[in-house]
Amino acid sequence: MKKIISQATIDRLPLYFRTLRLMESEEIKIISSDELGRTLDITPEQIRKDLATFGQFGRKGIGYDVHELKERISNILGLQNCWRLAIVGVGHLGGALANYTNFASLGFSVVALFDKNKSVVGSEVNGIKVNSISGMKRIIASKSVDIGVIAVPADEAQGVADLLVAAGVKGIWNFAPIKLNVPSTIPLVNEDLSIGLSALSYHMSQES
Amino acid sequence: MKKIISQATIDRLPLYFRTLRLMESEEIKIISSDELGRTLDITPEQIRKDLATFGQFGRKGIGYDVHELKERISNILGLQNCWRLAIVGVGHLGGALANYTNFASLGFSVVALFDKNKSVVGSEVNGIKVNSISGMKRIIASKSVDIGVIAVPADEAQGVADLLVAAGVKGIWNFAPIKLNVPSTIPLVNEDLSIGLSALSYHMSQES
DNA sequence: TAGATTGTTAATCGATTAACAATC
């Protein structure tokens, strides 16, 4: 019954969503795969193929309804769930994420912060109190946290992941540059900045 | 002459590099594709295939020399270039990047900061002075900046990209959630956090 | 020598691109 959607397609959906949202705010009602593709540098065939995975919602000879398509993609991505995040590790990166305003517009909200450093515990970042790691299980339950964000050094990341899983989070967003082991039932997305930067270095080295 | 390496392979090389560096620090001299694969959850065949792209440096029946392989990957990725970064936009994210210590260990260094906000210009972040955008061209030349990092809001990102290109950067690392147009000679890597987070949301929604 | 492990070729799998009938 449930169609399997490729990761490549899933990774393009946020790009479509972002563009459709912008177009909606500009009062654009209808968009063709050709126009959308030109904005994002993706072929129109690719876009139609991606969208067709979820059923037909374009109109032949006309295009796609911007608002409807946007809502549909939002639902496919599960953005209507208003996921609640807890960030573990309130260093420079964790602090920046706690202040990242774009989350809200995608339906995510940061509801808890944790740090092992006693000098940080008790302070507030963006109006959210920083808790000690020892209170994690209780607070994650009481605040109905869905997603654990790991922003601690690599050598502490696995321990934090284990705690988050034990505390009952439904997914993990990991910024530590290390391969984490978590149960296969817990979706895990890695955000390793060094990969992109190394790839950039590679391509720069290739330029004649 | 120059073999074309797939993006998928390039994106795995930093993972190999990171693991080899750790193993070297643990005094491990020789590693097999099997062991490396187990650490990273990548099949040994995949690893051998990736490495074979650059020539032979394993020993049949033995494995790979950790130090040699690490050095070789570093060179392929161009990490020995000691690239110099300039960050544009010293908000929460830009500030976090300016303080990100892992860059140095990969051979990158942040040498300049820019912001359009007058209240920030002149202050220091991690010992680096924040300059006004108007001085960008001159400072990028005098500080020999290689890579421009874009950490401004989406609606300012294209303008910043144009300025960086005009100032002569060799590559762009973009954190703004927007498709940038830059000359094809300038490598561009996008680091759009909302893609990973949306993918996580998707997978969490699929769990029965 | 026997066991281990690479490098490479062939087979498979999956994603992208091309083509076009359907239809607004």
Add this chain to the structure above:
DNA sequence: TAGATTGTTAATCGATTAACAATC
């Protein structure tokens, strides 16, 4: 009706996996 654009099937392309000879 003629032009535009989708949705889908077929063709192509590229990446991963499997198999195994070479060799330490």
